[in-house]
Amino acid sequence: MQKILYTEEILQHEIKTLAYNIAVDSIKHPQPPILICVLNGGFMFFTELVKNLKVDCEIDFIRAKSYNGKHQGKISITKDIELDIKDRNVYLIDDIYETGNTIRYLTKHLQKQDPTNI
Numbered sequence: 001m002q003k004i005l006y007t008e009e010i011l012q013h014e015i016k017t018l019a020y021n022i023a024v025d026s027i028k029h030p031q032p033p034i035l036i037c038v039l040n041g042g043f044m045f046f047t048e049l050v051k052n053l054k055v056d057c058e059i060d061f062i063r064a065k066s067y068n069g070k071h072q073g074k075i076s077i078t079k080d081i082e083l084d085i086k087d088r089n090v091y092l093i094d095d096i097y098e099t100g101n102t103i104r105y106l107t108k109h110l111q112k113q114d115p116t117n118i
Contacts, residue, residue: 012048015045015048015049015052016052018049019049019052019053019054020054022035022049022053022055022057022091023053023054023055025089026055026057026089029089029116031087031088031089032055032056032057032058033055033057033058033088033089033090033091034057034058034059034060034083034085034088034089034090034091034115035049035050035053035057035058035059035060035090035091035093036059036060036061036062036081036090036091036092036093036110037059037060037061037062037093038062038063038064038092038093038094038095038102038103038106039061039062039063039079040063041094041095041096042093042094042095044095045093045095046059046093049093058083060081060082060083061079061081062077062079062080062081062092062106062110063077063078063079064076064077064078064102064105064106065078066101066102066105075101075102075105077106077109081110084113085110085113085114085115086113086114086115087114087115087116088115088116089115089116089117090110090115090116090117090118091118092106092107092110092118
């Protein structure tokens, strides 16, 4: 029997809180934030987050491959972003944080484009 860790209501509350925090943070910056979805896993959460965001934003997508079968291997980017993120606030949205290797790799990759924050 599966144990429910988080109810739908709790998840929706947390998504709204995160969207609110992004909106508050964006007030400090002259340009709208850029939200980048890590495909494929992050798209459902990403969609809910963007729907609840009450400020203008730009969105883009990135895809990374890190598994060969069931084992994590070398990380490679199979679809890169198209937006210019230089001097912008960037939010990188993924679904599951396991080892952190993929998100660290993507953050390092995006930092080469000189955003204000990731």
